[in-house]
Amino acid sequence: MSYTSRLTKAIIDLDALVKNYQYISKLASNSDTIAVIKADAYGHDASKVAQALSSEVNLLAVAFMDEALALRADGINTKVLVLEGPFKESDIELALENNFALMLHSNYQIDWLKSTSPEFSGELWLKLDTGMNRLGFQVEQVDKIMAQLSTQQIKNLVLCSHFATADQIDCNRPVEQLEKLKALVEKYGCKFSMANSAGILNWPESHGHYNRLGLALYGASPIGDSRKSRPLIPAMTLQANIIAIHTVKIGESVGYGNIWQAQRDTKLATVAIGYADGYPRNAKSGTPVYINGSLAPLVGRVSMDMITIDITDLKHTAIGDTVELWGKNLNIDIVAQNSDTINYELLTRVSKRVP
Ligand SMILES: Cc1ncc(COP(=O)(O)O)c(C=O)c1O
Known part of the structure; x- marks a missing residue:
C-alpha cells in the first residue's frame, strides 16, 4: 500500500531493539545470542530487524525455509538457522547454497540428508525432545542418529532443545530438561542450545553456546515485570x-x-x-x-x-x-x-x- 490516509500504524524503534539485544547478550556473555526473527520478526519486519542487528549478530533464526529465503532476497547475508528444518528434500540443497543451518528433528529428514548430501558440509542442529513433547528426537534415539552421521557432520553439530516452562521459576521441569540435554552434550562433546528469552532471563545455567532470543529482543517480557526484564524497551x-x-x-x-x-x-x-x-x-x-x-x-x-x-x-x-x-x-x-x-x-x- 503506497497511499495511506489512515494514521493507524505500528511504529518500530530499531534502536530500542538493538539495545535490548545488547542488554540480553551481556546477561549471557559466554553465549552467542541468536536473534529469532520468525513470523516477520514477531511483527517488527524481519528484514529491517536483521539489517539493524547486522553488526551485532552472527546467527538469525526463522521457522521455515521460505522465511529464510525472503531474508536473502532482501539482501541479508547473515547466517540463518531454520528452526523447523527441511520441509522438502530440495531444502537441503538450498540450505547449502544459502548458508542456512538446518535443524533436523525427524528420521525422514536424516534420510533426505543422506540421500541428497551424504557429506553435508553445512551446520546441522539436532532438535531433541527433552520433555516438551512437541518436536524433536527422543533422547534414546541419539546414539543411532550419531551413528548415521559422518564425522564431518558430527563436528558441525549443535544439540538443541526447547523449554516448555522456562517462565515458571518455581517449576522443576526446566532443570530436568536441561539435565537430559547436558548429559548428551557431555557424551558427544557437541555445542548446545537450550535457552529462549525466559531461559536466558530465569535460568542462567541453561545458557549454551547459543541462546535463542525472541520475545525479549522486541522489548516484551516472557517473565512479567521482574528486575531482569525491566530494562527492556518496547520496540x-x-x-x-x-x-x-x-x-x-x-x-x-x-x-x-x-x-x-x-x-x-x-x-x-x-x-x-x-x-x-x-x-x-x-x-x-x-x-x-x-x-x-x-x-x-x-x-x-x-x-x-x-x-x-x-x-x-x-x-x-x-x-x-x-x-x-x-x-x-x-x-x-x-x-x-x-x-x-x-x-x-x-x-x-x-x-x-x-x-
Ligand atoms: C525453537 C525456538 N527457539 C526459540 C524461540 C524464541 O522464544 P522466545 O520468543 O520465547 O525467546 C522460539 C519461539 O517460539 C522457538 O520456537
Missing part, C-alpha cells in the same frame, strides 16, 4: 487516531451485541483500529488505551476497523488525537491479560494493512 508502539467523538445517554449500549451499557452519560471516542488490524477482538471492556498522557477504557465490542473508548474523564480530547494501543506508554501485557492471550500473539498478529 513496537501500535497507534491509531480518533475519527469521531459523540455522547451517549445513560443506559444506551455501544457497538455490536449490547455487551456494554453506559452507566452515566458518556463521551465516546471512536478510534480507527479493529480486529482486522490485529487489535484483539476479545479485549474486554475496561482494557486501557493511552491518550494524551492518560489512560481511558475500551467500551463495547471491538469491531473489524474500529473501537470505542470512554473519554468522559479526559480533558482536551479531540478528533485526530493519537491513541496508543500498546507500546512505550502502555505495557502490552496489560492488553494481553485483558484479552485472554499473551504478548507473543498480539505482536505477531498485527496485520499487513497496518503500515
